[in-house]
Amino acid sequence: MTDTILLRDDRDGIATLTLNTPGSLNALSDAMLAALKGTFAALAEDRSVRVVILKGAGKAFCAGHDLKEMQAGRQAADKGRAYFADLFARCAEVMQMIPALPQPVIAEVHGIATAAGCQLVASCDMAVAAEGTRFGVNGVNIGLFCSTPMVALTRNVPRKVAFEMLTTGQFIDAARAAEVGLVNHVVSHDALAAETRALAETVAGKLTAAVKIGKRAFYDQIEMTRAEAYDHAAAVMVENMLWRDTEEGISAFLEKRKPDWS
Known part of the structure; x- marks a missing residue:
């Protein structure tokens, strides 16, 4: 399953990881979190890889946690308390593995990056976004404040910008994301892969x-x-x-x- 939901392609010292569940907008399901954790652990020991690119298949980068799985977790006798605690701990572990990796990690973002998906972008070292991409920590719209995505977001963007995003649930576009520091570059959708690759190759060419x-x-x-x-x-x-x-x-x-x- 790991090979199916998370693809890895290594070329010239650059590992490209693709979240590959487009039907769920590449949600961070239990299986996806496990796949990311295992792959990041392997990359930490892989001296042949100098840069990592993280992208999503289909029409979106990542829509955050899998809400269907979260709702299913409520069926336990404790109404999901243990499951939710474990889920957010596992997600936090995966997010923290990214800055801990020896290789720079570049997010290649298109479509949407919402809630924990926006957290994933904020956790990466750099990000390149396609024009038209939308970013949001919009859990408040369904009654769930994005408290864990907030940790990464507030370490990327100014405090007042983060608080507005968190409390209104409103999205920002790619241009605004670049303006506030969530992404490094905004390019046309057609140029996204090439521009991200060019940035990765520049970094990979250093000592x-x-x-x-x-x-x-x-x-x-x-x-x-x-x-x-x-x-x-x-x-x-x-x-x-x-x-x-x-x-x-x-x-x-x-x-x-x-x-x-x-």
Whole structure:
């Protein structure tokens, strides 16, 4: 089932993952969360992959949690309390695996990204969206405040923008998403795959070890005070500067040639 609902295609150091349940708008079902968790765990150990692209099949990126499964969970004696607690814990684990991956993860977004689907975009390191894509944390429209998607959203967009989205349930378009920092680039639908691939190839062409250490430091320093962040970042740069490949990269730049990285 994992191979069916989540496709993986590796080419030239770039792994493309496709959420592949278009009939449910690629909802984050129990099976999809399990597939993502297993694939992310495998990618964390895969040194051949330098960048990850995450996309959705069909007419949407991801519509969030599977509401039919959630309603079915209510049939338990506790009215679903244990199931819901487990579901949101599993989803949070998957979302947190993305920034923890050594490889940068780029969301390739089209159609809609709603609720936990918007959370998935916000959890990725970068995002490219097609014109016309709509983003929302719209659970409030059905009486469910998007509290867990809020965690990732508020770490991407300004506070007041996030609060308005969460309390009104209104969608923002791709242009507004770029304006507030939820996505990096907005392109035509026809150019979406090519532009996302081009961004991935640019990152994949850098020294992999430097991107890896930099990504880890990026997320570590965000949680620190300014003084702690500077101390931590300085220590990371010292370690980075002592690498043979960094010495070679600087020498190549000064000598106006391509670096011979190992």
